[in-house]
Amino acid sequence: ACQSVPPSLTIADSEQIDQLLILIDQRLAVAPQVAKAKWNSGAAINDPPREKLILEDVVTQADGLDPAFVRKFFQAQFDASKALQQELQDQWRAEGRDKFDQVADLGRDVRPVLDKLTPQLITALHRTRSLLNRPGTRDYIETRSLQLVRGDIDGKPRRIALLGLGVK
Ligand SMILES: C=C(O[C@@H]1C=C(C(=O)O)C=C[C@H]1O)C(=O)O
Secondary structure, three states: OHHHOOOOOOHHHHHHHHHHHHHHHHHHOOHHHHHHHHHHHOOOOOOHHHHHHHHHHHHHHOOOOOHHHHHHHHHHHHHHHHHHHHHHHHHHHHOOOOOOOOOOOHHHHHHHHHHHHHHHHHHHHHHHHHHOOOOOHHHHHHHHHHHHOOOOOOOHHHHHHHHOOOOO
């Protein structure tokens, strides 16, 4: 990791960015459980009221951060999760998969995991906001995300999630 840290970031800075990437990965890692629960129940992958609720929540919790940035970031995390859910369900459909025997309950077991990550992500955004537009940060995120942000079939969910950081 140290070799890829650009001169514009301290090691401590790079560790804060890593922490954000780890949280993005942890959120994406929940998507297969969501996809399974919805596969069994037949519920739609997209749940706009649930997304709206989270967005309203994060904007009020994100004091000091630009609300437009926070919304954009979380919308990208939803979009990444949905892209991964879609890829998985497309695969299961192609395989002619039956329902899964054991799935976690979406409301009782799975969404609470996402809800626990939300404030942790907001904290990580606070700690990294001023680092995101430094020269070299973009390349650092690219390199590190390949190791830290997995949970993903073809790289598309990861790309969508990282676009939410708005790093140019
Ligand atoms: C993860 C879910 O699926 C989708 C993605 C969401 C998210 O990432 O938080 C929220 C609602 C759904 O559009 C879910 O329904 O909980």
